[in-house]
Amino acid sequence: MAELTEADRYLLERIGRGDGEGWQQLVERYQGRLLAFARSRLSRKEEAEDLVQDTFIAFLEGLKNFRENASVETFLFTILRRKLIDFFRGKQMRVTFLQEALAKSSSDSSYAPVSLQAPEETASFYMRREEQSEALRAVLADTLDGLLERLRKAENFRDLQIVEMIFYAQLRNKDVARLMNMDEKAIALIKHRSLKEIKSHVAQSTKLSRDEIMAVDSPAWEESPAATSMLTEIWESTRPTCPKRTTVGRFLLGTLEKPWQSYVDFHLNQLGCQFCRANLDDLKKQTTEEPRAFQSRVMQSTIGFFRPRA
Ligand SMILES: [Zn+2]
CATH class of the missing domain: 1.10.1740.10 (RNA polymerase sigma factor, region 2, helix turn helix motif)
Structure with a gap:
């Protein structure tokens, strides 16, 4: 973290x-x-x-x-x-293997979480939107942190992996189901539950404008390019699911408890987090x-x- x-x-x-x-x-x-x-x-x-x-x-x-x-x-x-x-x-x-694989396989442009600004907008509009998204970004980061912390405490590694794949790597339910060897409906349910938690947390925030709360509350918010890019960006800048370097070291030695060992293995080798892999490579040749x-x-x-x- x-x-x-x-x-x-x-x-x-x-x-x-x-x-x-x-x-x-x-x-x-x-x-x-x-x-x-x-x-x-x-x-x-x-x-x-x-x-x-x-x-x-x-x-x-x-x-x-x-x-x-x-x-x-x-x-x-x-x-x-x-x-x-x-x-x-x-x-x-991309900073994970899964995102890279996804970017390569999708021929349409739906996976392009980068710049969303139209050129004709004025500077003051930009500024205002910057401020707004900064507040929303902070609330979302906080919300994700809470959600993930709860899953970690409960050692619910299955849901932790699913949430990482859905909100970080932006994988479709179908692909997550295949990777986890689970039913697609079960994945959809976990996604639905997590989104409900995120949305209700955002709705209760006193730091956001009405417009922002309503935007997040709208049914397909999570599918919008603005939302997916923001979620990925939050993940990359706060890295809420990255194990500590000492944990990566213990993974290398094989001294973690079994559920953690396999979770870190997933993070490094299936999700393929490049930041954590860099730590792993560095620890190997110190x-x-x-x-x-x-x-x-x-x-x-x-x-x-x-x-x-x-
Ligand atoms: Zn990582």
Whole structure:
């Protein structure tokens, strides 16, 4: 799950004070998983290293925009992902195997959760909509968090997987049914129940306008491009179902309890979360010498951000 840890908070505070050693520690902590993520997309090692180096520079440049409701890891992954999309000249990049498979198989344009803005709209309209969707986004993120936390506490891994596939990967009931070896009607029921919970939570929110509440409450809201793109975007920026790195480590050692072991296996290998797979790859090869050389390269390129030490 994406949250700012005490250790990260401490490092950020040191970096904010211009402490180069704090920065060095942060680079050391995150470089491996970022390189693994970049290398899952790029065949050449040098290209991956260039993009990760740029990511660290952009992180420092954008530090004042860092929102504390995301983890440092997710913030870094988000920057790197944008750099990868730029690198591939704007080609969309899915972050799970299932989304990728879906994008490839759908010939129609119904799966295109990107920009929805019409060009003729005025700047003030944009601004207003930005503010509105920011509030809705926050309420939805909160609602999903509650729903997923409840499923996790109950160790209801079956529904957890189904909810991930429906609302994150935007799979159709038919496909979810096939993957879970379940009846399509049963999947539809779980989707219906989850949506009811989401919608009633949104309806009770005091932070939203009437229009927003009514839009979410409308029957086919969840099928609209605005809703699917927002749900996916929330998932990717808060990663509410991603296991912690320590959990991925325990998965690797096979020391998780059986239901968790198979849930993490699903998340990594069936849903195919690329963020968590990058952590897995990084954990697998943490013993090599490679990290040191790369780290000193990043330190060289960011030296201007820190005062020389007296
Ligand atoms: Zn994940």
